[in-house]
Amino acid sequence: MRYIRQMLWLMVLTVALTACRQSSGEQNVVQSATQEAETTSVSQEATFYNAEKAENAKKADKKRPGGLEIPAALNRPELILVRDGYTVSYNKDWKIANWVAWHLTKEHTYGHSDRSSIQFQEDEDTPVGRATNDDYWQSRYDRGHLCPAGDNRWDRRAHVQSFLLSNVCPQNRELNKGDWNDIEILCREWARRYGEVYVVTGPVFYDGVKKTIGRNSVAVPDALFKVVLCTKNYARAIGFVVPNQGRHRDIRSYVTSIDDIEQMTGINFFPKLKPDTERRVEAAEQDDMVSDWGVKARYYHNFDN
Numbered sequence: 001m002r003y004i005r006q007m008l009w010l011m012v013l014t015v016a017l018t019a020c021r022q023s024s025g026e027q028n029v030v031q032s033a034t035q036e037a038e039t040t041s042v043s044q045e046a047t048f049y050n051a052e053k054a055e056n057a058k059k060a061d062k063k064r065p066g067g068l069e070i071p072a073a074l075n076r077p078e079l080i081l082v083r084d085g086y087t088v089s090y091n092k093d094w095k096i097a098n099w100v101a102w103h104l105t106k107e108h109t110y111g112h113s114d115r116s117s118i119q120f121q122e123d124e125d126t127p128v129g130r131a132t133n134d135d136y137w138q139s140r141y142d143r144g145h146l147c148p149a150g151d152n153r154w155d156r157r158a159h160v161q162s163f164l165l166s167n168v169c170p171q172n173r174e175l176n177k178g179d180w181n182d183i184e185i186l187c188r189e190w191a192r193r194y195g196e197v198y199v200v201t202g203p204v205f206y207d208g209v210k211k212t213i214g215r216n217s218v219a220v221p222d223a224l225f226k227v228v229l230c231t232k233n234y235a236r237a238i239g240f241v242v243p244n245q246g247r248h249r250d251i252r253s254y255v256t257s258i259d260d261i262e263q264m265t266g267i268n269f270f271p272k273l274k275p276d277t278e279r280r281v282e283a284a285e286q287d288d289m290v291s292d293w294g295v296k297a298r299y300y301h302n303f304d305n
Contacts, residue, residue, distance in 0.1 A: 065082060068103070069229070083164075086100050096131065098203075108152070113153040125166070145163075180224065194230050198270070202267070206222045222243070227270075229273075
């Protein structure tokens with residue numbers, strides 16, 4: 001009798017274990033199917049997002065102006081704003097421009113518009129949370145023009161638009177009135193000498209934004225870049241990278257290849273040039289650019305910015 005009870009107990013235990021294994025197996029199947037479905041969903045969502053992002057980039061490219069000065073589309077926040085005298089790629093996270101570009105002609109280097117009655121103003125075409133004059137108040141930084149006011153005196157409305165804060169970034173005061181101003185004047189000299197040049201300028205951040213000013217957290221650049229293209233007789237370009245500091249230096253020391261500036265900023269300059277021409281002008285070395293453009297260690301300081 002005892003033997004029979006043991007056998008019955010073993011049979012019950014075997015059935016229970018078998019049921020547990022089957023249940024566990026079914027749970028594993030369900031979990032596996034659920035995980036697979038979730039992975040498929042994430043993959044589909046990522047595919048959709050990337051497709052949507054690519055489509056938005058195409059739409060943005062169609063809206064971009066067609067001038068030689070306009071860089072390629074960026075893989076970061078970018079709102080294109082077209083003004084009378086320049087074009088802005090605005091970054092809503094930084095509250096300043098990614099870049100500002102303009103076609104500077106000889107005629108545009110002259111004008112009689114008086115800046116004394118023009119005030120800096122926030123750009124209402126940019127998202128709420130944008131830079132305001134209060135952000136610069138007691139910040140120890142100037143509202144430094146990217147496209148200079150001096151390049152827009154040819155037309156009153158263009159001149160006023162140059163004072164929009166989307167065309168401004170926090171800039172060291174001595175730099176704004178010193179070496180940066182010298183480079184701006186040099187660009188106007190080139191426009192008068194060659195008839196026209198194409199200019200792009202903007203901020204440089206090394207390892208991301210480290211400092212901001214004001215309630216709206218306006219990004220303070222580590223440095224500023226400027227690249228200039230001339231196509232008269234033959235294509236040539238020159239670049240400058242200037243630390244956002246008040247130190248006064250020989251202008252030639254700021255000359256930097258376009259290739260290096262592209263690496264610093266993630267911006268593709270002059271994409272409308274023929275590929276071989278673009279490669280050649282962007283790879284030019286410092287000494288060659290200084291010689292080709294006739295850059296000299298001259299200091300102007302007439303505050304025409």
